[in-house]
Amino acid sequence: MTRIDDMSLDLLFGNARTFPAWLDQPVEAALLQQIYHVMRMGPTSMNACPLRIVFVSSAEAKEKLKPCLMAGNVNQTMQAPVTAIFAHDLDFYKKMDRLWPHSVVTPMFEGKPEYTEQFAFRNGTLQAAYFMVVARGLGLDCGPMSGFNNAKVDETFLAGTSWRSNFLCNLGYGDKTKLRPRGPRLDFSEIASIV
Numbered sequence: 001m002t003r004i005d006d007m008s009l010d011l012l013f014g015n016a017r018t019f020p021a022w023l024d025q026p027v028e029a030a031l032l033q034q035i036y037h038v039m040r041m042g043p044t045s046m047n048a049c050p051l052r053i054v055f056v057s058s059a060e061a062k063e064k065l066k067p068c069l070m071a072g073n074v075n076q077t078m079q080a081p082v083t084a085i086f087a088h089d090l091d092f093y094k095k096m097d098r099l100w101p102h103s104v105v106t107p108m109f110e111g112k113p114e115y116t117e118q119f120a121f122r123n124g125t126l127q128a129a130y131f132m133v134v135a136r137g138l139g140l141d142c143g144p145m146s147g148f149n150n151a152k153v154d155e156t157f158l159a160g161t162s163w164r165s166n167f168l169c170n171l172g173y174g175d176k177t178k179l180r181p182r183g184p185r186l187d188f189s190e191i192a193s194i195v
């Protein structure tokens with residue numbers, strides 16, 4: 001059997017935390033590209049790959065993001081070297097000739113905005129999660145956030161596109177001294193049944 005070792009599992013989950021404070025240490029663009037290169041191989045329905053990302057990193061772009069945030073998320077986001085806007089492309093299916101050449105699937109989506117949005121949201125969310133897991137695997141810390149105004153982020157960063165924001169994620173090197181004790185998780189017996 002092939003499996004990753006326990007140290008790697010701890011890096012990805014066991015010891016990995018959500019960080020609310022960040023060290024003053026930059027994140028290189030090459031590392032963001034490397035994360036994408038790995039995570040893009042994660043599965044999506046019909047290989048649709050609807051995730052799109054805007055990495056907010058310049059001081060100017062951070063200032064634009066600031067008024068979109070819930071008050072409790074402002075400091076951590078301003079401090080983080082990079083904030084990813086995880087979005088999904090409502091026109092994702094226009095690239096499926098290339099991504100899913102086995103059959104013509106555009107009729108499944110054309111003129112069906114509700115179905116298309118649900119499909120993009122589901123698979124874009126999965127891909128964002130893959131991104132966070134790979135980021136941790138490559139040594140970065142993550143701070144996902146849904147406390148922001150999606151419409152405002154869309155208007156500020158995604159205007160004129162078919163992309164819609166899902167959630168934000170601060171990326172960098174977390175300040176361990178600012179962590180609260182970890183919250184518990186539910187037991188297997190509470191969340192699962194094997195039938």
Ligand SMILES: Cc1cc2nc3c(=O)[nH]c(=O)nc-3n(C[C@H](O)[C@H](O)[C@H](O)COP(=O)(O)O)c2cc1C
Pocket residue numbers: 016017018019020072073143144145146147148167182183
């Ligand atoms: C989709 C999502 C949205 C979240 N939104 C916020 C947020 O708006 N602000 C915040 O401080 N933390 C936010 N969190 C952080 C969670 O509270 C945190 O990941 C969870 O408590 C687990 O913490 P741990 O990884 O340190 O165990 C969010 C996490 C996720 C995955």
